[in-house]
Amino acid sequence: MKPNYLDELNERQQEAVMHINGPLMIIAGAGSGKTKVLTTRIAHLMRHGVDAFNILSLTFTNKAAREMKERVEKILGGNEARNLYIGTFHSVFARLLRAEAHRLGYPNDFTIYDTDDAKSVLKTIINEQNLDDKHYKPNFVYNRISAAKNSLMGPEEYQHDNFVQQEDMRANRPMIGKIYDMYAKRCFKNGAMDFDDLLYKMYILLKQFPETLHKYQHKFKYIMIDEYQDTNPAQYEIIKLLGSVHENICVVGDDAQSIYSFRGATIENILQFEKDYDDVHVVKLEQNYRSTKSILNVANEVIAHNKGQIEKALWTNNMEGEKIKLVRTMTDNEEGKYVADTIAEQKLRNHYDNRDFAILYRTNAQSRSFEESLRRKGIPYRIYGGISFYQRKEIKDFLAYLRITINTRDEESLKRIINYPVRGIGKTTIEKAVVISNEQNITFWEVLERGREFGFKGGTLEAVEGFVTMIKSFQAILEKHNAYDVAVQVGKSTNIVKELFNDKTTEGLARYENIQELLNSIKEFTETPTEDGELLDKSLGSYLQQITLLTDADQGNDENSDVVKLMTIHAAKGLEFPVVFSVGLEENLFPSTLSINTREELEEERRLFYVVITRAKARLWLTYASSRYRFGSLVNNEPSRFLEEMPEQFIDRSYAGGNAIRGFGGGGGGGLWNNGGNNMFDRMQKKAPAGPAAGSSASSSSARPAPKPAAPVGNHVPTPGFAPDDPATMEAGMEVEHQKFGFGTILSMEGAPNNRIATVVFPKGGGEKKIMLNYARLMIVKK
């Protein structure tokens, strides 16, 4: 008898699920039920006697891991699922390293440096070496080092690799190898690993300690890897090591969705898999359950423009559905407004909830115009990605205290907080301590500890000793208290909480709230039973271990809240939405200017386009703007070349003013200023722009003389903190403020609920005016 969980699967899917032993490769097209197959397969393994403790399942995002865990639990019932090892590469390896780091000479409570920490260390080193940080940009150097680690190349090898050295010589940056070496040593001294180290050191560990390798080879008898097309060489080698005994490796991937080569991922891994093992069983999932025929046809046609793919034909039984809507607007702001308006309209017309919509873009910077327009229309939304909560300054400062409490070697954190809040340990003192630390080859912390010995005097000595005593007092309670208790103590002793509380500025208030939110999240951590099997550890060390690996998308697990979602296409991989707006489809933006120089780069951009199309279940809008602000000046862009690659019969251009493609950009361009006029005017008043910052577009026009504002407007200066209120809340009789017309009183209201019109009298702003509340910004002054 077949277990009933198989009933919901098609034949191919069943085939994949029921393959238990030996290497398995699943080529899973977009929307083909990949996650379902993976989760069912885990359940199936367990039904066939595989112990949960022996299963390792790796994903790329925390979200994917969480979802997988939940779905397995649902199928299995009970709580066996909590013994599974399911997580991202980084989080699983961090956990393993936490148990084994001492073998590599790291403290087991090593600190994890995020990208900002790492760049900051690099910058310090570059300056110490008297190198020009304009030439040796920390960002550039970081990427270089990251690429090296992802291909398992250590500092020694880097400096002796001919090819790499030639590359650096050609780029006129011969010192990168040296910087890499110093960086690695500094991180080691600090007891810290960066993101790439979590992979690289894991590999080193397995390679250098055969008994450790052996241990994990026998622990993880069954290994599954999601998004295999996005693995890099380091991940690939680790998997190969771990899986080499039992060879029960199941990889799932789709070469058409490989979008992380910038992070060292290589499609080769998926092609290589069949060669690495004998008797690889290959299953192709080609039926798409997600999208309409229209959407899928467009996607298939687009991806066909790439050459060299694993052969597969994605098809669907779903209905044909609506055509894909192609929309052009004049500016990025209009694009934002169009999308917000359309969401409002679709909610009414097709009874969608907010949660059914996603706005997906190429770069995080594009979110602004959508935020604004959604806010103006009173549509709740949430932005995923961008500046993470944990990257905010006040959060990093607070976390630095926690980190230094756990790991005093962490110089990066120490420098952050040694004089925050101000305690009279200035630059001079810090520099002196750095010098001593280098001379004596001891840690920065140790210099502080032995301050008297090293000749600190008077107020400085007092301050240093006070600081050391305080940190030690935190360490003293570590043993007996959980992460939250320690954090509260830190907040109190450092005075940070009180100080922020007393700061009554808007930013101060926000910072105070953020700290409170951080404390809440720590509390939540200590109170939620961890499902990570053996790790029921609520200590501060345990908390810090996971925190750095969380991204903004993992904050607030309000998966069910009814909001429109905004995120980059990268972040949307693996997700699906009833209605998708793929925005900013313009040359130089998507595809990005930086990715059109080689065929490989362009093809990756095209795969990205494929990914965004296939996120949509029912309806898909593609939008682009003729001109948008970039670096503060307006630039014109042509429609994305990808738009020309779509089959005409599934496209509806009627929204785009008829001839959407190639219909603008050349000629006079006078009309483009209608929207940007005032802004531009302001700029010119201050100072003429230095020059055409973005020389990309032929019709880039920053040199144009400032046009006069189209119509005279009131010279009202909005009150500080002006923020428009929701039109729905406005009533006759209220006093309101308009950004240009000043203060006024609402005389009457009219119009449909979603398109209300107010008649307002502005004593100083030209008398009585009719204001369409969806388009104007009014703030309620008095009800």
Place this chain on the structure above:
DNA sequence: TCGGAAATGTTTTTT
């Protein structure tokens, strides 16, 4: 040694 003004850089994409 500090705070505020001016100059300068930043934009792919993420764990």
Place this chain on the structure above:
DNA sequence: ACATTTCCGA
């Protein structure tokens, strides 16, 4: 446009 860094005067 915005954030961060640098510069400058007190």
